[in-house]
Amino acid sequence: GDSVTQTEGLVTLTEGLPVMLNCTYQSTYSPFLFWYVQHLNEAPKLLLKSFTDNKRPEHQGFHATLHKSSSSFHLQKSSAQLSDSALYYCAWGSGSWQLIFGSGTQLTVMP
Amino acid sequence: DPKIIQKPKYLVAVTGSEKILICEQYLGHNAMYWYRQSAKKPLEFMFSYSYQKLMDNQTASSRFQPQSSKKNHLDLQITALKPDDSATYFCASSPRWFSAETLYFGSGTRLTVL
Numbered sequence: 001g002d003s004v005t006q007t008e009g010l011v012t013l014t015e016g017l018p019v020m021l022n023c024t025y026q027s028t029y030s031p032f033l034f035w036y037v038q039h040l041n042e043a044p045k046l047l048l049k050s051f052t053d054n055k056r057p058e059h060q061g062f063h064a065t066l067h068k069s070s071s072s073f074h075l076q077k078s079s080a081q082l083s084d085s086a087l088y089y090c091a092w093g094s095g096s097w098q099l100i101f102g103s104g105t106q107l108t109v110m111p
Numbered sequence: 112d113p114k115i116i117q118k119p120k121y122l123v124a125v126t127g128s129e130k131i132l133i134c135e136q137y138l139g140h141n142a143m144y145w146y147r148q149s150a151k152k153p154l155e156f157m158f159s160y161s162y163q164k165l166m167d168n169q170t171a172s173s174r175f176q177p178q179s180s181k182k183n184h185l186d187l188q189i190t191a192l193k194p195d196d197s198a199t200y201f202c203a204s205s206p207r208w209f210s211a212e213t214l215y216f217g218s219g220t221r222l223t224v225l
Contacts, residue, residue, distance in 0.1 A: 032211040043201060043216035044154065089154060093210025098167055101146075101154035 023090030134202030
């Protein structure tokens with residue numbers, strides 16, 4: 001069935017190193033894909049989404065590219081900051097008009 | 112100022128009791144949702160409403176009943192509470208009921224069932 005998969009539950013890295021969080025999807029439709037970020041004890045909020053006028057979506061230094069050939073929408077940032085520590089969700093807008101969230105990746109950035 | 116208000120922020124209940132979680136949004140959105148977040152199932156979709164009509168229900172149990180008295184209100188009544196219902200319940204809204212829309216979340220109600 002249609003789904004979105006985040007393979008890493010936990011990612012720990014040192015400040016200044018690049019970040020890549022994986023997201024793959026399985027869908028019979030051309031999906032809408034999103035990254036949401038949730039900081040500790042806060043509500044999830046949109047980080048970026050896949051369909052911004054064919055431009056690569058970017059926000060707060062993060063970017064993601066939708067690759068239909070590999071069914072992926074990985075989140076990347078060139079240099080991690082301490083404030084990037086949070087829970088990141090890849091989400092998929094299904095053909096049934098329902099936003100489905102992946103299992104989430106907890107990113108911890110160490111000094 | 113928060114645009115989506117959820118009350119209460121914390122809630123403790125005993126097994127078998129009934130509680131109502133309140134949600135009001137002041138974003139002028141036409142669609143509202145409930146999601147549940149627990150250690151077992153992060154951000155699990157529960158319900159979606161559009162113009163006060165139930166559009167989608169992914170909750171297996173009838174113990175969970177959404178209630179929409181106004182377009183910008185979507186409360187969640189939970190009856191016969193169980194310890195497994197312990198979770199943070201997030202209300203969300205979007206301009207339209209459509210999977211391409213951005214969801215805006217409230218700050219959540221953390222429910223603990225003893």
